[in-house]
Amino acid sequence: MKKIIVFLLLLLGVAPGPASAESYKVSILPRFFPEKLTAMMTPLVKYLHEETGYDIDLVLTKDFKDYESRLAKGEVAIGFQNPVVYTRITPQHQVVAMAQENGEDRFRGLVIVRPDGPVRRLKDLKGKRVMIVSETSAGGFLSQKLTLMENEIAVSDLNLEVAADNRQENVIIAVSVGDMDAGFIREAALHVADKYIAPGSIRDIEKTAWLPGWALSLDRGVPEAARSKITAALLKLQPGSPEMKALEMDRFVPAKDADYDATRKASGGR
Known part of the structure; x- marks a missing residue:
């Protein structure tokens, strides 16, 4: 009976179940x-395909909201995101690795x-026009918010504006031309818009x-065998490899959900 079902599926042009499990979408x-x-993700996509044998497809999203929505709906199996967004998608995704940069996690x-x-x-900053990347940006909002709180400055005292499409470059450009009095960006993004500004x-x-390093997460529905193979491939990457250079990171290290509890508490995440 099993052979008959498989034969009928092939006649209908439908592959048996395991074939669909060999393809995964990845996004950042x-x-x-x-x-x-x-440019950042293409070397990693190619590497994961070569190491695991799975078809890995890169999907880019419009903005932070679109990214979070697609992962939450299970449309993207492999995600690479800041700690704030990670804490918001944990019902659907689970961290398997944390990114290190400049020798720090x-x-x-x-x-x-x-x-x-x-x-x-x-x-x-009080009363001034300040552009942020997004309210769910870690390096472009939460980091600054925590420092302001330490200095007894309320975020509500600032006139905040969110950058178009949540791009770090747009914050830098807006500040450079005087449209904004100040901007909140990730430290590593300081020179990302140099070619656009004076x-x-x-x-x-x-x-x-x-804040803790960026989280590389997998959809909770990814089979254990694939989860293990993808995680092993990520942890195998060495500092200076083409893939890590493209990501502007050092390496991936093992991580667990509890590593992001402090971020979850600070951001009011789940």
Whole structure:
């Protein structure tokens, strides 16, 4: 009977179940312009295909909201996102690895301004126009929010505006041309928009609170065999490899959901 069912499926052009499990979609939180995201992820996609034998397809999303929605719906099996977004998708995804950069399994944000602007120090931010990447951005909002709280400055005292499409570049450009008095970005993104702005048109006035590294997560429905194979491939990557260089990271290290509890509490996540 089993052979008959398989034969009928083939006649109908429907492959038996295991074939669909060999293909997985991967995506990255869209904090940069699409061209840069594609350049960052393509070497990793190729590597995972070669190491696991699975078909790995890169999917780029419009903005943070679109990214979170697609992972939450189970449309993307492999996600690479900041700790805030990770805590919001944990009902559907589970972290398997954490990214290290500059020898640290943590990162932080910056407060940037124009050198000739009205903001010289943190307390000057009160009442000023400040652009953030997104309220679910870790390096472009939560890191700065925690530092402001430490300095007894309420986020509500700032006139916040969210960057178009949640791009770090758009924050930098807006500050550089004087449309905004200040901007919140990830420390590693400081020079990402250099080709779009005049030299010396921005500077950072504060390095803000540390947060745990970006989470590489898998959909909870991914079979255990595939989960193990993908995780092993990620942890095998070495600093300086083409894949890690493209991601602008050092390596992936083992991670568990509890590593993000502090972020979950600070951001009000689940």
